[in-house]
Amino acid sequence: MTWLRRSLRGLSPIEARIDLQMLQDSWRTAPGGMIGQFIGLVLMGWMIRDWPVQHWRWMVPATGLLIVWAIVVMMARHFRRFGIPASGYERWRLALLWWHGAQGTSWGLMAVALLGEASSDWRLTFVAAIIVYCYTIMLVTVHDWAVSFMGASPLLVLAAGRLLVDHAPSSNYLAVVMIISLTTCMIVSLNISRRLREGALLRHENADLVLQLRDEINKVTQAKARAETADRQKSEFFASASHDLRQPLHVMMLLSSALKPHVEATEGATLLSKIHTALGSLSTMFEKMFDVARIDAQRIDYKAQALPLAALWSRLDNEFSVLCENKGLHWRMDTTDDWVHADPHVLERILRNLLNNAVRYTEQGEVRLRARARGPSIVCQIWDTGVGVQRQHRHRIFEDYFQASNQGRRSNEGLGLGLAVVRRLSMLGPTPVTLLSRPGRGSCFAVRVPRLIPAGAEGLVTRHAEAPTRPTSASARHTEPHKRERHGGVIVLIDDEPDVLDGTSLVLQQQGWQVAAASTPDGAMDAVIHLQEQGLMPEGDMPAALISDHRLGLSINGLDAIKQLRYEFGDELPAFLLTGEATPGLANDAQAVRVQLLHKPIQADRLLRLLQEVTEDAA
Incomplete structure (x- = not known):
């Protein structure tokens, strides 16, 4: 019969888990009820000690009852130590059914022995006690209808059969009451057990859905984290690579500006103008792309x-x-x-x-x-x-x-x-x-x-x-930079890239500036001294402006180099800091020491215009 559920075979994983859990609950809670039954057995023995009934007739089933309880206690101890695995479900399930069936049969045999010698009042008392016992068993094991049936039906059947044997109206009436009580109790217990099982099944299904949802959320979260990491790495790559990518573009723009005076043919000037325009567009595109990358990288x-x-x-x-x-x-x-x-x-x-x-x-x-x-x-x-x-x-x-x-x-x-x-x-x-x-x-x-x-x-x-x-x-107010009057001041230029150093120097020299170019602050000092020795810079004069790259490949950066040279040439020396990367806080640091920050690549015309403005302001 399916309600006996002696095996987990053929059940879904959720149903198997529910049955195993209910079996474990039965072995965990039901043995505690034997204490009350033992007390009831002792009280019954004390009450019938003077009855004219042969003692072996009720002591034999009582002894069997004690033996069953002893076996159950040992099995309960084993359960508390090792639990019940899924592979042992059938053995523990049969043991549970045997336990309650043997227990109900022992109580039924004692009821048969005592009802035959009991008076009418005691019979009524025994019937009431039997009905209360059966209802109690069914309430305690209501989650498992098979256990309720095996625990209550032997006692009720044996007691009702003994009463019917007497053929007395009162006894027949009591037997009918017990049979009706048994039937009613079984029907109610069966419905409750079915509802409990359905509720447990629904609860486990919901728990599985929650676990699946949690697993899906974890997968989505991990995928989102990986995507955000990849996007951040991409943005950080662009932001970090901006310096290296800007450098050759910066050189090309300087050299194209420096090439203008050397191209006289109309066709060559037109081509050079188109090249310069294309480089300007490329510079603008790079600037926008790197702006997006720096912002996304939170720089x-x-x-x-x-x-x-x-x-x-x-x-x-x-x-x-x-x-x-x-x-x-x-x-x-x-x-x-x-x-x-x-x-x-x-x-x-x-x-x-x-x-x-x-x-x-x-x-x-x-x-x-x-x-x-x-x-x-x-x-x-x-x-x-x-x-x-x-x-x-x-x-x-x-x-x-x-x-x-x-x-x-x-x-x-x-x-x-x-x-x-x-x-x-x-x-x-x-x-x-x-x-x-x-x-x-x-x-x-x-x-x-x-x-x-x-x-x-x-x-x-x-x-x-x-x-x-x-x-x-x-x-x-504005004129083209290449039409400005020639200058004769000295511009100090520091950059660790030879191509940038040469290109910038060429553009400045074409506009009449003298250039003291080097890759280090000490080298720039030597270049200024060299100009003085050649008579290109009057001794005692100060440079007109200072231009330094930020990342110099040294233990110092551009701001440190500017500070070092200002110590030599005066704190009021106009200074520009060129950078191809977005270092957090660099703009504020430059502003704090009165240094104008410029981002590579920069148009040569704009650089020349800024130099003219700061030198005119200084003059």
Whole structure:
């Protein structure tokens, strides 16, 4: 019969686990009930000690009962020490059924011996005790209906049979009551046992599902961690490799600029101009790619500080007035005296990228930069009269490599990373970027920055605002670098790459600068002395400026080299630090010692323009 469940064969893994667990629970809890039965046996022996019944008739089954209990105690001790393995299920299951069947039979034989000699009152007492015992057995073993049946049915059947033998109405009535009680109890016990088994099955299935879900979550988590690690390693690789990849591009840009005076034919000048333009585009692409890599590799820290927008506006004005003039656009910048609380380098790069984007996609009209106070914030706005952005593209223009107006992927229009860099930079601090646009009429990108009004800032704001003069025509201030007047000052140049050293020296010498170039600070000092010995530098004069690479392959870096040479030539010596990598905190360290940080590759015209500005300011 299936309800006996004498073997685990043919069951599912979950059902086998449930049956094994229920068997272990039976052997763990049921032996404790023998204590109450032993006490009941002792009390019964004391009550019937004077009855006119032959003692062997009830003592023989009582002795059998004691023997069964002794065997069960030994088996329970073995169970507590070793448990029940799945392979031993059948043996322990049969032992459990035998135990309760033998126990019920022994009690039934004692009931047969005593009911024959008991008076009517005692018979009623015995029947009540038998019914209570059977119900107790079924309640204790309700989770296992076969055990309940084997423990209760022998006793009830033997007792009811003995009562029916008397053929007395009262005895027959008691027998019928016990049979009805047995039947009712068995039906109730069977239903409860089935419900418990179904509940246990459902609980184990849920537990298995939870384990499977946990396993899947662990797999997904591990896969996500591996993907994030791979992505971080990729970003770290690009960020670390940026110096090595920028170096040859930096040399090519310097050499192409140095080649201009030596190319006279119209065809050669045109080709050289195209080469220079292609190198500029390649430089811009590299810059955007490495910006994305540095941000993803978390190599850019957002360090907010008090920042006057007037100084930032001046730098952007110097650069983009020239770009707009070269493209035939009108450049308009509204002056501002506002201060903000932001990272100066992050904010400048956001605005620079947005302005580059505006110039690129505007063919006629104007590009405008302005700032507006809006409550606790300053909104920096870049307006243009370009092609605008279609509504269906506005949610995608900040994605990597997306270009709404460059579906053919023309390289001269970039990689589509400018606004992706803006999105990443804006997420470093409280600088959200928004867009308003009308297709065919232009766009407005806005950067919201926390407003700051520092104590005593009025004078500082005035000084910063009045420092740069902004003529209405950009051509009145800017000229092509190669048309500038020749210089005669000395530029100290330090770089551990011979190609970069030679290329930079050649470009500077073509503009009339004398160059003291070396790979170390001591070598630069020797080069300056050599120029003095040759009469190319009057003795007692100081260099006009100092340019140093950051990573020199020495025990010192570029900032240390600048500090060492400033000790020799004066703390006011203008200095530039060139770097091809994104070292965290380098920009702040350079700013703290009044060193201008430049990233490779750099256009030769821009380098010459910066040199002219700092030397004019120093003069």
